[in-house]
Amino acid sequence: MLSDSKIIISGLGLVLKENEIPFLVKSGTIPGYELTVDMDELFIKDKDLGRARPIIVNYKKQIQKV
Numbered sequence: 591m592l593s594d595s596k597i598i599i600s601g602l603g604l605v606l607k608e609n610e611i612p613f614l615v616k617s618g619t620i621p622g623y624e625l626t627v628d629m630d631e632l633f634i635k636d637k638d639l640g641r642a643r644p645i646i647v648n649y650k651k652q653i654q655k656v
Contacts, residue, residue: 591639592632592646599630602649606634611642 591613592602599615606613616631634642 591634591642593629594632595628596630598653599632601653602632602646605645605649606642609641609645611638611645613638613642 592599594602596617603613603615612635614633616633
């Protein structure tokens with residue numbers, strides 16, 4: 591659904607939790623190495639996309655203002 595910095599994904603995750611929308615975050619960490627990519631991916635099940643999409647759009651608008 592969305593791939594962005596760890597900070598952006600973390601903030602969006604908090605908003606989704608507040609709205610009781612389940613999600614999964616895939617971290618950019620490379621297993622076996624102590625290397626971390628600054629990007630995470632956030633996934634939402636298809637059945638929850640209808641509720642999540644307006645929240646994500648609003649969140650993106652808010653962070654662009656900052």
